Amino acid sequence: MPLLLRALAPVLLWTDPRLVLRWVGSGLLALLVVWTARLLLRHAWYTRRMSGFSRPRARSWLLGHLGQMQSTEEGLQRVDVLVQTYKHSCCWFLGPFYHLVRVFHPDYAKPLLMASARITEKDDLVYGHLRPWLGQSLLLSNGEEWSRKRRLLTPAFHFDVLKESISTFNSSTNTMHEKWRRLLAAGQTSLEMFDHVTLMTLDSLLKCAFSFQSDCQESTCGYVSAIVELSDLIIDRRFRILHHWDWIYWRTEQGQKFRRALRVVHEFTREVVQKRRALIGQQGETSSKRRDFVDIILMTKDEDGRSLSDEEIEAEANTFMFAGHDTTASAISWTLYNLAQHSHHQEKCRQEVMDLMQGRAGRDIAWEDLSDLPFTSMCISESLRLHPPVQAVTRKYTQDMPLPGNLTVPQGAICLVSIYGTQHNPAVWTNPHEFDPHRFDPEHKKSVSSHAFIPFSSGPRNCIGQKFAMAELRVVVALTLLRFRLRPGVNPEVGGSPVPVRRLPQLVLRAEGGLWLQLEPLSPEGTPP
């Protein structure tokens, strides 16, 4: 561009400015015409190629279903209607800009999720806005770059590393429970779960990722506040179509806020990685310190002996924090909520935990204990089915993708695999809106399709942190049931008796106004004081 300007400078300087303006105006107009024509042709092409899919009523040929996807309870109910009406899939157009195939049946989700990572791409509609925060990390990269990263990062999620995280899960949960006891002693009866549990998951991730004792559950931490703000701003941007264009977004108030929060988060991660690299340089790889996520990925090398650069490590550390905190917090909060709603299941879980911890009061839940909580694990799975933290994953493919029933997803279209829709599909689950942990009885489980339950997605790009999350979930739920009895609660500022919760599907599934539970402390662990 500067070269072009330099070449044109003499012409621009010696020509009548009105003439120059007219040229620029005609140039811009021509560009706009070409851009619009290309957009409409592309739209017509996708409309024709996707005509085999059922098409729910749209606003018009041009606007399609723009504005019909809502991030509210009604939006989720609309997905239920789509699933009941179309059974497995339908197409969806967001104006002439985005062409989607929405899939909500295991037989249709399976070929898409199991496709080779070589032909799979993450689309920009959902993932693009995360790029300034997470960079070219595992979550956002594609093809060979993704394969190399996945190989390099897998050791950080190995059982041996995971086992060492269990004491961190216990200690972060203990801090949260001490805080709950203090608040209850001060007269509060109901507490909002998301706020407390999110701080707890951030606390434990900061210890596992960076060995950083943030004390964020007790006092304000700038880094943690910035992460929470970034998550809120990402969801706000998704629902403002004009903010999808960078050149508009960075000029808005929200864009400026995003930049400020980004600076805090990136500076923190950069400092940790640089200091740690220097420390390893001084002490070598043999230091007796327990290895955290950053240590492991700093030392890992690929087949050619190449390790990740500092920039790549920062991107992965940011992704670990982003992908790990909200998701796990949502899963824990909804599990506690579902157990509060179903006291008989809650009592059965509590009995299981008490039997396990008999004679070990005040001691940690150990790695070996996790497989001895079968009913509690069934309740956690059922909660992940009924209230999946991640509602959907989206993909694009570099080739046409065949689906059952002679359907084909054209190359480049966005495939939205609805985790919520699949896990609530009445063709797959009987009474899908009921909380019934017995669905996950080993006997029943055998009869359910492998892709009917996909809270962590599946296939090559499934959740790398799945085992980490499941271990944390078991520890937090078991310790909570040992120490507290849970009942539906109310926000004291609103008062009255508990009302049905309105779900709020944002980056993860939340609840409008929060999830309020009434907590009764049990002491010694398992019996009322």
Ligand code: HEM
């Ligand atoms: C209950 C908790 C969790 C749920 C429900 C969950 C769910 C998911 C889902 C659905 C995906 C696929 C996303 C996509 O394809 O776009 C995913 C990917 C991922 N998750 Fe999780 N996740 C959880 C916890 C975690 C934790 C604790 C970590 C890390 C500490 C983590 C790290 C990741 C990463 C790095 C990816 C990208 C994997 C790749 O593309 O290769 N997740 N997760």
